[in-house]
Amino acid sequence: MGVSRRDFLKGGGAAAAGLALTGKPANAAGQVPGLRTKGLASTTTVCPYCAVGCGMIVHTKDGKIVNIEGDPEHPINQGSLCSKGSALFQVANNERRLTKVQYRAPNSDKWEERSWDWTMERIATLMKRTRDRNFVKQEKINGEMYTVNRNEGMAMLGAAALDNEECYLLGKFARAMGVGYLEHQARI
Ligand code: SF4
Numbered sequence: 001m002g003v004s005r006r007d008f009l010k011g012g013g014a015a016a017a018g019l020a021l022t023g024k025p026a027n028a029a030g031q032v033p034g035l036r037t038k039g040l041a042s043t044t045t046v047c048p049y050c051a052v053g054c055g056m057i058v059h060t061k062d063g064k065i066v067n068i069e070g071d072p073e074h075p076i077n078q079g080s081l082c083s084k085g086s087a088l089f090q091v092a093n094n095e096r097r098l099t100k101v102q103y104r105a106p107n108s109d110k111w112e113e114r115s116w117d118w119t120m121e122r123i124a125t126l127m128k129r130t131r132d133r134n135f136v137k138q139e140k141i142n143g144e145m146y147t148v149n150r151n152e153g154m155a156m157l158g159a160a161a162l163d164n165e166e167c168y169l170l171g172k173f174a175r176a177m178g179v180g181y182l183e184h185q186a187r188i
Contacts, residue, residue, distance in 0.1 A: 037067055044071055047085045048161040051186035052076060054085055065092040130154055131177055151178030158184035 040059040047054045055074025059067035068089045072079035081088075091097065101119045102111040114122075134153025138145050156174045158167050167184065174182045 040066060044074075046161055046163070047081070047088065048159070049084055049088075051160040052082075053160060054081055056081070056085070056088070065089065068092075127154070127177070135178060149178050150180055152180070154179050155181035155183075158186075160185050 037059045040061050043058045043060065045056050045058055047056055054077035055071035056068055057071045058065055059069075070077055070079040070081040070085070101114045101116060103114045103119070103122075104111050130153045131151050134151055136148055136150045136152055139148045139150075140146075154177065156170065156177075156179050158170050162170065162184075171182065
């Protein structure tokens, strides 16, 4: 079907009027589509991927994530997201996502399901063991013995999604463990 110059201008005028009235673009017939996030609960968050730390809005319905988009009020990204951040929705809604802890024992060739209680206990045990085996209490420097209380068997790296307070706590925890090799992704 052909579109005359008059039809085209009419449609364009209706679309411009719709945009001016509602801030949303109208279609060629002059109809303004409804907001697709209308009625959904929204929560702000920060993208977990990189050190840019873009702000996001997560829309949920009945506790399930149905949409994620850039937060226009966030000072870092002002609503924009890179392709990776734009696809974050697929991390939450993905049939291949692991939702239970998978553990492969030393020398085993298969994964086994474990509870979070078991996992936290296991991580704490291994951290304590590693710290104790690698803890240096004193060091001789220029012929003098100095207390250093240094854990040389462990390193810690803060991730991009940590906020100031979480970084502070992680730093405190690392130093309590004697960790000297302490870094953050944003500095690398
Ligand atoms: S949206 Fe992209 S640029 Fe922004 S924090 Fe996420 S990965 Fe980084």
